[in-house]
Amino acid sequence: MTNAIEIRGLNKSFGTKKAVQNLDLDVPEGSLYGFIGPNGAGKSTTIRMIMSIIFPDSGDLRVLGKSSAVESKDRIGYLPEERGIYKKMKVGAFLKYIARLKGLDAAEAEKRTKEWLVRVGLADTYRKKCEELSKGMQQKVQFISAVIHEPELLILDEVFTGLDPVNRRLMRELISEQNDAGRTIIFSTHAMIEAEQLCDHLFMINKGVKVIDLPMDEIWRRYDPKTVVVEPLDAADVGRAWASLPGVKEMIETDGVIDLRLHDNADTSELMRAAANTAKLRRLELKRASLEDIFIDIAGGSAEELRQELRPAAATELEEVRRG
């Protein structure tokens, strides 16, 4: 399988700040890559370098087999984090303009603009000025502007920001649809639930350094918390009995919900059967890590460091404010 994107040893600094350090990345064709990381981790910088909007200090970068995205701009769809529209332009005119810049002829641009507006439920906005749309509607228009030329590679930066649950779902469906049509998609997001549900491969950077680059099933395997969650109808019936079941390392009870932490080599199905046999249960499940947990686990450390760094300075400042 060929790679849509290949990055080797990519570096970029802004002044003294190292935005991206020694980054390697392969995005196979047809895959759906989630790109996560805390604010300021270097996501947008990486994406901008992939798009050849800014240029790396060092390192190799191949996009769709070319050494620069400039050479294949018409085959890439890009929704930047900082996205805008021409306020005074009509929605239809704006989309047609973008489509023509992406290499479509006038007739095709018009046809697809109308089709897409119908698909996202904005058919009546064709003749409206962009500034008359709500933020969510504008975002849909911007999404259309990224996909209207049916690109092979779709790069979406912060695509779920500012959308309500209904539109998040719509956006998720649109992205899946694009992926089903065989397009390679990379999207960066802070919305962990969407990332969990959508992507088949996860890529996380923190402070400009890659920290995760794994397929989703591998992530679930590696970040398996090895915990069985049991909620008996009456916790009093159980007492501490389950703590001695085979494979259980630790038993923690909170408000009637019992977490059974297991040893690495424990037989989970055997244990679950044993639990079900000994008490009436409301719930019995194998706990799975959420992306949010993983994210906070990795990025949280840096947040803690940040607090540590800031604390003495903040304390001094606070003291000064109090003294007047």
Place this chain on the structure above:
Amino acid sequence: MGKVFIIAWKEFLATVATKAFILGLLLPPFFMTIAMVAMPLLMNKKSPTVYGHIAVIDKSGMVAPRIEEAFSLEKQQERRDQKAKEVKEVIDKGMQSVGVTGKTAEQMKQQMDASPAMAAQKMLAETRLTVEVLPPDTSVDEAKQAILKATGREQATDGNAARLALLVIPAETVKSTEIEDGRPVFKPYQLLTAPRLDIEVQKDIRGQANRAIVDSRLTDAGEDIAKIRGLMAAPTAEEKSVTATGETKINDVAKLLVPGAFMFLLWISVFSAGQYLLTSTIEEKSSRVMEVILSAVSPLQLMLGKIIGKGAVGLLILALFSGAGIAALIFFAMAELIAWQNLVLLFVYFMIAYVTVACLMASIGAAVNDITEAQSLMTPVMIILVIPMMLWMPIMRNPNSMFAQVCSFMPMINPFIMILRLAGSEPVPVWQIPASIAVGLLTVVFMCWASAKIFRIGVLMYGKPPNFTTLVRWVRMA
């Protein structure tokens, strides 16, 4: 290249297909037409006739009969005709001074007869004044009561002519009783008028009273009135300038106006287009649409497309205004004031001036975050570009002075200066035309090179507003 033209076309439409632009272009000619058509029509409305009496208390016994004569119906009519003739002469003279002569002038005069001159005649209120001589011992206080509320329009409303004015002429106004420095000294007379009396009528009464008093003095001194008036008439001069083709009437105003108009046209079109480019670039940046566009085209393509698109707007403005100007000159039979090769040069210098300014505007627009930040960067640019405006008069007076020649080779302002000199009356040394174009083209090449670099870096740079030092660093950096 196709994308560049898609951008250019969009930029052109974005400016031209707006109500503001269309109104801005069409309104001035529209108002001018209104002014030319409607004004004479409005002026053609005749002022209502002024009826009334002028009361005279004449203590000298010599002035009153003369005033009575001056305000006979025939004399009043005569004065009105004379005045209309004078107005017409002033208009004719004005037209000659801007160079309208010959056949066109004749046609225009015919039109004028139907319009301003006639209008002027009609504008002068027709008067039906009568003189009422009161006994010399009448009380002034009593006599003036009657004029308090008079306006001169009473005849039309209730049929009674009111007393509009009161002249009180002491004997000493005509006969001097004292001599100072060898000249006789006269006492002033009183002219009391109704407060709302037509100002032209007031002037007429004053004028006729003065004349009657002076005539009385002359008669009293035993002089011949007609002789003295003849001797005192103001002399007239016939002015002509000497040229190779013979004596022609002076065309001063036109000589000064045409080069100025050429430069102003160039300036306006270059600046409007530059301004449009600046605001549209800033808009793209501040609305963050820039990155969307840059995912489809390169910064250079975008800049090029924008410069071409707004340049077309500038050319449209230039073509419309110069077209209107040329049409007007042809209409007034003054087309000889334009040298046709200058129109070609106007186009060439427009391109040079526009691209130079456009590069500056694109750089500034790309570098700043919003319009307020642009102001500080615009100030030095504006200062440089206002220079040609200030040099208009000195260069006009002496188009081949050393100063004018030096300015013709200064980057940025040289297209304006050259247009000014070329349209002027003295021929510019031929070699200076290609030389100044060369200077202009070098400026253009440099500006394009520098602004391409600034634009590429600036478009995605947000945050601290840059100053000129930053811009220079960006040029060096890339």
